[in-house]
Amino acid sequence: MNNEGVNLEKKFDQWLDGGSSISLDTKQTEIISKFTVFGEGDSQISGQNSTATGPDAAKESQQSKEVDSAKKEGDLDKLAKLLYESKGNAVASILGLAQSRSGWNPLDPEKKNNFDGFREFVSQILRVPYFSIQQSEDSSVHYSEENYDKLIDDVAGLYDSITAADKEQIKKSVVKLAKACTSRVNTSNTDTLFVQNTMNASEDGDIIVGLEQSYMLMEYDSHSGKGAPKDKYKTDIEVKVVELLFKGSIWTPEAARKLAAKFVKSWDDWLDDTSTPETPDSGKIKFCFG
Known part of the structure; x- marks a missing residue:
């Protein structure tokens, strides 16, 4: 192993131990500062929807079943091998460990200080040495629509980091998440x-x-009333985008084994456990979601 690989593993050891000794650079600090609520309003809901994309998403999902089985059996050797071979399940485990430390729970978006927990989650994953920042940008847009379906199309269109093949899937995820979030708050002047x-x-x-x-x-x-103007949805949207690359070629069996001994969460479990559910009242809201 070269010096760069040794340094990566040493830093990963520090992260597994809590990561408090790992300092953030200027760019990483700026990214954390992006994730703030602007203005004042009725709500600070921090819900999430997680979606798998890419050509190997189905393969990672299949391997997650093997991970769950090995985890249930307590087979560390098998888990270490799986987390080395399946980079998606390794990433899911890293994200799961970061979430467990943060206090952020997307399944309970009204939890006190949940938004602060989300920012801590971002801080945690930025300290992982196997992640590199690929993209970081902001977008701002205002819509006034009579048809909320059109608005959702436009919102989904903001996520330009995904392929065309995944666009419809992301749109459905945005719709599902928007339903889950808006079912918890008043439809007038809602944050x-x-x-x-x-x-x-x-x-x-x-x-x-x-x-x-x-x-x-x-x-x-x-x-x-007769002659009244049509109903309208007026929405201001701020979008902050961050993409992190986990380079599979620099991931090692030794790092996978250390992760397996510390914390394991499968690909499918991460997706399921970090998607905010709708409330029973969500069906009563008269939105025109697709």
Whole structure:
């Protein structure tokens, strides 16, 4: 192993031990500062929807079943081998460990200080030495639509880091998440914060973790009576995009074994356990989601 590999593993050891000794550089600090709520409003919901994309997503899902089985059996050797061979399940385990330390729970978006927990989650994963920053950008847009389907199309279109083949899948995820978030708050002058997480598995073993935070200030303008103007949805949206690359070629059996001994979470479990559910009241909201 060369010096760079030794340094990576040493830093990963520090991260597995909590990561407090790992300092963030200027760019990483700037990324954390992106994930803030602007303005004041009724809500600071931090929900998430996680979606698998990429040509090897199905393969990672299949391997997650083997990971779950080995975890249940307590077979460390098998887990270490699986987390080395399946880079997606290794990334899911890293993200799961980061989440467990952060206090952030997307399954309970109204939990006190949940948004602070999400920022700590971002801080944790930025300290992982096997991640490199691929993209970091902001977008801002205002919509006034009579048809909310059109608005959702436009929102989904902001996520330009994904392939055309995955676009419809992401749109459905955004719709599902927006339903889950807006079912918890008033439809008038609503502040809704959510995160779209994509796990893109490529054929060469690289995994791209995408976090797109959307802050939606929504107003529903309703009118009734003959000659009244049509109802309108007015929405201001701020989107913060961060993409992290996990380079499969630099991941080692030794690092996989250390991770397996510390914390394991399968690909499928990460996707399922980090997607905010809808509430029973969500079906009562008269949105025109597709």
